[in-house]
Amino acid sequence: MLLDRSGVIDDVWTVIGEDDALPDGPAILPAARLAELAGVAHPVGVHIDNAADPRSLQPVLDRLGLISVAFPSFADGRGFSIARLLRELGFMGRLRATGPVIADQFAYLLECGFDEVSLPETVAARQPADQWLAQLDRLSAGYQRGALPGATDRGAGRQSILDQRRAASS
Amino acid sequence: MYRYDEFDHRFVAERTAEFSAQVERRLAGHLTEDEFKPLRLMNGLYLQLHAYMLRVAIPYGTLGSRQMRMLAQIAETYDRGYGHFTTRQNIQFNWPKLRDVPAILRDLASVEMHAIQTSGNCIRNVTSDPLSGVAADEIEDPRITAELLRQWSSLHPEFTFLGRKFKIAVTGSEVDRAAIAVHDIGLQIVRNAAGEQGYRVLVGGGQGRSPFIGKELRAFLPRDQILPYLTAALRVYNLHGRRDNKFKARIKILVHELGIEEYRTQVEEEYARLDADAVRHPAEEWDRIAQYFALPDLPARAEDDAGYQRALKQDPGFADWVGRNVHAHRTTGYRAATVSLKPIGGIPGDATAEQMRVIADLAEAYSADEMRVTHEQNIVLPHVALKDLHKVYRGLVGIGLDAPNRGLVTDIMACPGLDYCALATARSIPVAQRISERFGDTNRQKEIGPLSIKISGCINACGHHHVGHIGILGLDKAGVESYQITLGGEPADLPAVGERTGPGFSYEELPDAIETIVDTYLAAREGPDETFLQAYRRLGMGPFKEALYDAA
16 A cells, blocks of 8 residues: 555555566666666656665666665664665665555654555555555654644644744744 | 743644544555554554553653643553653653543643653653752753753754764753763763853663663854754764664764764764754744753742751651751752652552642642653652641652652652563562662661662663662563672663672572672772762672672
8 A cells, every 4th residue: 555645545656676677667677676767758766775875876866767665664763863874875765665654653653754655455454554544644743843844735844832832033 | 930821732732633643544454554553663662571651751750739630540441540750861661552542642732741852763752850940959950951952853854864863962961870881872061161051972882682882973063053063963874874683773873883983074074064043042942942941030048947846856757858858958947858669579660649649739839830751760859848748758759759868769760571571581670679678678778878770571671780889670580580780780870880790680589699799899988988889880890799699
């Protein structure tokens, strides 16, 4: 199941393995095939594992339409920092969390800069989309700013309680 | 004291509702037990040996009488009439039922309390000096920083699924009463050469199975950079800390394996790179929090008080108590007083609902409505007028709260051990009780002088045994409890990890072994002014080892 803050969405991207031919459409490459990025006409994404150094993607960030970050387990939180880093490095494309994360993490994922979540069917079966969307209203505000301060139109940034206090007192 | 504003109230209410929904989703099968476990831990709910345990946060140990009375009410309504104050300035209830937990959380929220991040692999309750705002040697009240960090770390989107728990302590004085060197991050408020206030930052201290004393990460960090700098320090840990082995996942192992220089390089690089202005706290927010921690309006008092002097002469118990449990206060005519939760033969840190109410009443009447939980598991009444000290003392007599033993051999720290804890390998509480009874005589305790005994019932070291002057670690040797003894540990004054005496002792042998150590010290000390720790540092392990093992 693929979902973002609007609910379940269609996946226009094809995930490509080590030896697969490139499709005639948007493709998510394994990190090892990133060199093939140059000659491709369609949008290209990349899938990285959570031990990868996101800074290594810096030279190609503006040519990537999507970055998928692996979550081997919902309890392994490295992906949250990777997303923050990628946003801070200036990545403006889609950020996808891929793996068995849980609905209770949806707000955290969005606040760290992810746009969408790609779930294995086992998790999707137990936690249907309505449980994920319910998480969006979980907290009206936290004490930290979202990943894209000031960019609330992208839906990812949020005002922190500290910002709200300042607005209320001025 | 800090008071919630509308935003804090809403945050805690929403968090309570979220946890209630999580309990329902667990019961309905939407969450597996594996998925639910970290969620309930992040809300302070453990599954122990016999029952659930709920750990309630007491941020930096500070609370008022209405909060203490609510803890008493919760103990009576949902538990067995008592609670256990912990070595991290929190309180634990040992017998709540899962279905009652949402109601308990709502009761707590009504008095501005919660159980957020008292457990789990996240940033835990920030601890501080129990004499904050009282001590004359303080540069700044560390609770302003601690409250800022409490808010910043609460449900932090990036740092809520760390490799392991993360503990931060703050001290505002040169004399460290917050044990900052044995925390993942320790902050000491300092002034630089230009007179600006900021922090000395320690990293990678900790106890557990691999004890480390924290290393200096920064000699001086400007105050307004604390959140960006901690963000960088946590991010490096979150990305690079080990995830392959739970026992090697704390930041102390990362710092040890990388070396402090390499860890520092990575943190400084990240700190230089990130957008500090987006993370920094606004100056108004600092000022807003700081006003809550201004010293309360204490009526002017004379330096001395005739009634106090008379009571000292006429009530020897009071004189003993004043000699041990009363601390200087920065305001003329005032003192801070420690209420000992270590009655002779009692369970360290336990308090009944009745005792909690008595302490709350005394705080309301005589201590500007304020109390502090100490990491030694006692309660401090921080603002008592000299003329009221005897009334406070009389209020503590008769209900097991008057022990004149702060910092003495019976002021024992102990984890819950095998009586409650699913991780424990040996009992801790009965060990503490037997040692306490052995040394119960007040005069004997006075003769022995300052001596800390700290007991952990497994290598996770919740009883801080590594930094006890005498540390006791309970292990399981082929189904039999065996207690290792360490000597010379100290959390603050030249922090050090204790050294093992040698082979362990059985449960039955242990009180005699402790007595042998104490007798060896008394015989070898240069005079009554040389404390156990000083004598150990002068003599080394030799004479103690000899006395413990050669005679047998």
